[in-house]
Amino acid sequence: MNLNYSEEQVMLREQIQKFCESEYDFYTREKIVKSSDDFDSNVWKLFAEQGWLSMPFSEENGGLGFGAVELAVLFEEFGKALVIEPYLATVVLSGTLLDKSNYSKKNDLIEKICSGDMHISLAYAEANKNYDYLNSDTTLDNNILNGTKTLVLNGGNSDKVIVTCIKDKKLTLVIIDSNTKGVSINSFKTIDDQSCAEISFENVEIDNDAIIACDLEAIELINESINLATLCVSAEAVGCMESCYLKTVEYTKGREQFGQPISNFQVLQHRMVDMFVESELAKSLLFKAMLEVDSNSEDKYKHVSALKSQIGRSGKLSAQDAVQLHGGMGVSEEMMIGHYLKKMVSIDALFGNSDYHLKKFAS
Amino acid sequence: MNLNYSEEQVMLREQIQKFCESEYDFYTREKIVKSSDDFDSNVWKLFAEQGWLSMPFSEENGGLGFGAVELAVLFEEFGKALVIEPYLATVVLSGTLLDKSNYSKKNDLIEKICSGDMHISLAYAEANKNYDYLNSDTTLDNNILNGTKTLVLNGGNSDKVIVTCIKDKKLTLVIIDSNTKGVSINSFKTIDDQSCAEISFENVEIDNDAIIACDLEAIELINESINLATLCVSAEAVGCMESCYLKTVEYTKGREQFGQPISNFQVLQHRMVDMFVESELAKSLLFKAMLEVDSNSEDKYKHVSALKSQIGRSGKLSAQDAVQLHGGMGVSEEMMIGHYLKKMVSIDALFGNSDYHLKKFAS
């Protein structure tokens, strides 16, 4: 038993931290957010140069072959810096799905993802399906695709979309170019400054070689991809939680009221202790979940659900407390702290909220 | 709209408070608890002399005709003093049921209750029925009673027992002497220093005139009796909650640590504020519930359930906080504070706990 990060993992974290400090401070981030683009393509290029876009892909497919632990490190740091670039959509949801698939053309696609030259989105969700991603009303009949997908992360910026649909009563994954005739994309901003889209397909013709997987294989690919993405956003949440308590401690030490720093008030001290404790407990569940995912154990879904369920509750509470302890500054858009709250709420809503995952954990 | 107590009600409260202070201090109570009896029959006589045993009965039946507000006042004060005498069993559960019934012999029974000369228990509960008191396996066939009742409050000390049973597929209420042949009573102590019994009936012969009510009338009598009893224990809980915060404030003001009273610590201050606030909120729900019961509105069950659900949660928490803030003294049997916790837990368990009543409230 050894729950210490390896030297390489520690170095990876430091590398990401340094990058976020020098290239992605809050001021820079605000400029990106307020620009007309949904993210900064230069930053994306830098991600590629650092090799981060290649991290989770198997070495035989040209990736670095990193596991869930390294991805979690990356997302923790992304969470602290509130990175908005679509790593989750392109690399995690779509890229790792392709990597694990038997799709004939995957090598070319993964190569382009690694180099930063291609964005792919995964269109897995439909309206009113209550997080049941295997239940689809989108149909593929005689190579004609019809249906509407919602909440397609980064859908407005992707070159290609992987779509879940039903073909011969079986779940099927197809990949198509975003500019194919009959595809219409309605993109909107998310509350955490990212973007997602509603995409509808009206009699879209699909090439024969566009099918990635069918039936059980498709189900497993979707389940694994979404489980890994759930782990990633949970790691992001853990990063947020750590920043929330650290920044709140820092703020209350500097904020004077009644002739003393407000960190002197015991009620605020204990509230920050609670935030610290919840952050550590969430981190522990992250350890468990990422190691189960890495060892590909039977329980990997269960422990990711335990983690997601916990951060959905305690993460939101921590961020709320952080806002409260920052007083008026906490609700100002100019301070980072309120953005952590938005991120935490967004994470709770993605891929099933706290109650949903508690049930999944128990089942 | 006027939510102030009337002068008479204020006087009643003062009368009960004075009695509890002079005749029922904690030391006296401990002596009663440690005696071989389940309660003090002298105290019971004094209750009769004060007229308290006649309070809820209609004037035509020889009672004082007081309503739910006065009963709530009495039970709040009983809660503060942790009175163990079986007022709930004899007067509320059994007495008010008789009072509202059309039972031919009720006047004599009520007279004896008022004078303190008779105890009657209501045997409404059976094992594994999950608070569904209308569901009974006890049968009355050809005037022969068979079955087992549990948790009969004060069952070991009662002269008579009112039993719910099924006769011709209909809920029926019969009243029998406790010493009738075939009745066996196994009495035990409850955690809040009261007593209750398991009573079994084996081929017990019932007189023709022992039937109090059948079918819809029986159902309404049981529902009303238990609803009123639920209101009473909730009022008792409200009294406990008020005592919990007041005693905790007093204790922390007197307890010095680190050279100052521990009431100086802001964390403890806010915890006591929470206890105070919860006490006030519970009191508000008590106001609503008792006024709905008094006006016999359709919503009387709903609002008693709202109250019971709330005190089940916040009452227990308040008492736990009171114990915690008393430190070691809180878990010592010699201090009153730990007994409030026992009382609160017992009240939550009686007549349906917090979750049960929340559902009932919503249905």
Next chain:
Amino acid sequence: MDINFTKEDIAFRDEVRDWLNNGGYPKHVKEKTDKGITISKQDQIDFHKALAEKGWMGYNWPKEHGGTGWSATQLYIFNKEFGLAGCPPLLAFGVSMVAPVIWTFGNDEQKAKYLPDILNFNTWWCQGYSEPGSGSDLASLKTKAVLENDHYIVNGSKTWTTLAQHADWIFCLVRTDNSGIKQEGISFLLIDMNTPGIEVKPIITIDGEHEVNSVFFTDVKVPVENLIGEEGKGWTYAKFLLAHERFGIASVGASMRQLNKLKKIVSELDNPELDKKIHELEVSLSALEITELRLLSALENGGHPGAESSILKIKGTEMQQNISQLYVEAAGEYAIMYPGPHGYLSNDKPAGPDYAANSLSAFLNLRKTSIYGGSNEIQKNIISKFVLGV
């Protein structure tokens, strides 16, 4: 004891409802608030002018100053019905905050100059209390007013100034003396927002709205006749004002409306966990409502509701926040959609249900309620000190 309103009170309630439902409450405002769209400055003016026309603008004023002279119970009913109807919160800064100070401590010229305009909503007021360095510790404020001949020269800044961008006037606490203890050098000044040297800078909050501002004063000349009462007595007036600020603080009517809407939404979701949370809030809201009525009863009976009303602030704001939290849960994954700074019209074809688009921005907006008006932590300090005596 009687929990029911008198016939007279019920007649009054019906009159309020009639105004709200039958054309008094401006239709174009109602349409927006029903949909959860942020209303414009003109909408606010239309709403308050309509109220003034009905004679209800001085809802909490005594009759002698042109107010309604309503009882505490009538005020409660008025506020609850406005909440239930989904009206925007009444703008308190003029009518409810500065006005009582003016009629209590102001001179006859001041009363004549300011009160009628407030009563007719001809002037929009804002509040200059908080400063960057003084939030909960208000008395540590630093904005300076120096008397030169017949003018004060004001320098400094105020922050979290609600809707200052629309305001005609601001009432300010300013420091006129630094020599004594900090409470004693404070004065109460009325300042025309059009005076040169005033700059209003927006603060955008996390829900994307522009509701609050920073207000900067650079050598702003304020006529000495704009001083209320005596120089150096401003702290006394400020405390007096705070005691008048409690109106409708529990927001029971508004919370009932929100909770009822939510119940309808959730009844179609088959989500027992969410159902349970809603039922818990229903019980809590009932407790809050009766607590307010109990305080009201004590008040009508000649009592002085003291620090107990801090309960209403704490629990009222928690209630609003908790309800909004359940809206977010009900919206599920659609909660992440950004409704834009002016309600969901900016996202005019939301992918999810209508209510989803506003749920998160309401949730974010309401975070402020436990911070402003004396944070909930400060309220607990107040209860601790003045009720529990520790």
Next chain:
Amino acid sequence: MDINFTKEDIAFRDEVRDWLNNGGYPKHVKEKTDKGITISKQDQIDFHKALAEKGWMGYNWPKEHGGTGWSATQLYIFNKEFGLAGCPPLLAFGVSMVAPVIWTFGNDEQKAKYLPDILNFNTWWCQGYSEPGSGSDLASLKTKAVLENDHYIVNGSKTWTTLAQHADWIFCLVRTDNSGIKQEGISFLLIDMNTPGIEVKPIITIDGEHEVNSVFFTDVKVPVENLIGEEGKGWTYAKFLLAHERFGIASVGASMRQLNKLKKIVSELDNPELDKKIHELEVSLSALEITELRLLSALENGGHPGAESSILKIKGTEMQQNISQLYVEAAGEYAIMYPGPHGYLSNDKPAGPDYAANSLSAFLNLRKTSIYGGSNEIQKNIISKFVLGV
């Protein structure tokens, strides 16, 4: 990173399990604890003697003093397995508390006199720290020891002394000097409980048990050779001891056992609200378990677990209390039955299910866990100061 134990650790775990299941753990004790019946003094002795016989009594001692010399991981496994098996908590006062003080600060005579008896459980120790006036503020203790020739004369009283009624020896913090700051006049004294002048008076707790006591000292003569280390250095030794007290503080194994038993009970109840609360606790317990393993890993890696272990104290005790709370809920109305001071045998025909009879007394008993060993509020102060630096 690897969350799995090594082969050696698993072999060790199997050895512990074998001892627990195959006759090492005395059968008559196991039968009682499985049923939730309070065990007797003799049961305690039998259990600890069996442990001593196996060579495991010095579970956290270095080999040089006759201990096992186990690694932190082995200690963790040992403790978890004992918890999972439902063993009574090991009596820490001798082996885990006074012993490290003796071998670190005691002289050779003291080591030879006391350590072997502790290792063989020939002596039962109790702890004389808390006094009526000094709980969290331990250093304010008043029990006085005055040196007269070759004896200290001890006067004063101790309280909350666990199982003092069974103890042969007590280790005490006593005041030998009043002149300086309060921490400096404290000495560490070993006192034979059979010395004249010692009176033990039971304190009955709200669960009806006699577990703790008041201990009164009236002119108790204690040989000067019973002083550990230097006079006036007792506070240093006490702090050293507290750092050794952390063993198994999270009680993960015991909580797992309780939660698993509860899950079986509740699976037959059709109570979704209770199910949900149990699932929440399962997640929390998993978080607690991994947190302990993370601290363990840091420790094995040469780190110094500091105030972070206060997390284990806070969350471990909350976990125990929360589980017991759900037992009470599962028992429904039967929770009100009083199981008597010695488990449910005194109520030997319980009307409800077996588990109901013990649920409430466990719930009440566990209230102490958030109070003793540094209350959870004190633990938060520690984290605040030493981890957050505020």
